Amino acid sequence: MSAPAPSMHSAAAKTRAEKLGLRLERANLDEFADTLLALARTDANVVAVTSDSRGSGKLGPFGQQHPKQIVEMGIAEQNLVGVAAGLASAGKIVFAVSPACFLTARALEQIKNDVAYSDNPVVLVGISAGVSYGALGSTHHSLHDFAVLRAIHNVAIVAPADNFETREAVRLAAVAETPVYLRFGKAPLYRLPSAGTFELGRARLLRPGSDAAFVATGETVIHALLAADFLKERNGIECRVLSVPSIRPLDTGAVLDAARTCRALVTVEEHSVHGGLGEACAALIAEAGLARRFGIAGLPDEDTVTGSQAEIFRHYGLTMEGLAEKMTGLMSR
């Protein structure tokens, strides 16, 4: 009777993930909540601020175990961010947790002035980001968050691709001296191959290659990795894959190296094609004077189709198959 929840990956993509030895882990949101709970346990200064978002942020156990370290603001995102900035100014380690769509749109001025400009090191946690809310529609999508935050000085923008990147990002954000925006989805994710330590401003090389490159961020990275493997097998293309958890600071060296070495470069993100990782890379590459075959995979500039997150990804080609197609199209042009 109910529509079966469509999977994020085709059967072929799942088989390929298995072949690569990738294991399905939990949602980044769950990893975030547990990491934050662990931090709160050892540091009473850690405070979570919520906007009727405790359940959506998986902070139920946090609230039960540390009732004095959670501040509920009700459905009031502007107040959430303003209050978070005030708490941070008074020495608290503040995680302001709210759906990414509302946090980065409704409270944008508070982010710009009270957090970024006034340099209050709040950790802004955008939950159920991108198109995680699926058929709830455009009010609930955050396809603008990278764009608006990139235009505001002094906020690190971080979109972890798996549970490892999430854990590391949360720990780094807690000790950061400037504001950080973290962005999480709620779908279970594959654990990506290990690729060294996690640092802000450092891309992670998940797969070497010098024919083509995927430069991907957040929860689309897995699709790029599978596409690269698929392209090797089907077309003999050696495709580099960079996971770029931090869009700011951006690992300009890694992006430029990929652009210099590879014939074609495709960026991938769960964001509008405008103003995100893709345009950041495009500007970087153009300013370096490099002319490359270049494509941006993301959500096009249109009213987003109705559907679950998986259906939306499939609709716009943010899948192994879709990305492989985009890359071969670009290379044969």
Add this chain to the structure above:
Amino acid sequence: MREERELILKSLRYRKELLRVIKNAGAGHTGGDLSCIDILNVLYNRILRVSPKTFSDPNRDRYVQSKGHCVEALYVVLADRGFFPAEELETVCRHGSAFVGHPTRKVPGVEQNTGALGHGLPLCTGMAIAGKLDGAPYRVFTLLGDGELAEGSNWEAAMAAAHYGLDNLTAIVDCNTLQISGHTADVMNSEPLEAKWASFGWAVRRVPGHDFGALIGALEHPLEKGKPSVVVANTTKGKGISFMENVAKWHHGVPNDDEYARAIAELDAAISALEGVPA
């Protein structure tokens, strides 16, 4: 009495239909749909001067559902009023459908796109100011959640609506005392509502929110000349399904097969009981 009975029956049927839509879509805001469906019933069947034929008439009454998450209730009532064929409800939340899980103008009869809370009252304030500027006869209505009232935009609009003496504007608060995380009184208390709205310059009436007579009485005419009206409807979240009433988790709970069958059985029993009573 006859009129009351007709509305009660209609609401029972709406409840069945919205549960069916939620079950079919695998998603929905069940608790809040059930708390506001009687209000929507009264609005669309007794108060609003709007129909599929007059929907593009500049003088039509306007309704904006600010608590947009309870979209299933709105879609069901619009289908019943003939804005689109009821079969289209099968596509709610499906890939490629116009029926998004929050009100969208892609669906005939929907005035404004909502879903982010705290937008309906400012929008309606603008519509009501336009009505005054044009000397137009229409009224403007919006439905707010009690949790939603924490959004500051509501109070900015409340101040403006009173400032401009918008007696063509009526806000209805679906005061079911719950929001996602639990009781509104615990999450972020919005009471005392009468005192708050009155101090902002509004005419206020609190009514039992599932009492058709009381709702009609409060909504039929503006409460006071020269002031915007607010009707605080004391409702029950999950109203009409015994095991959903006043239970926070039904905010966006989707019934499993067994729960669905039990819910429909309760509504069917209520319908039979009512139909057995001579009018």
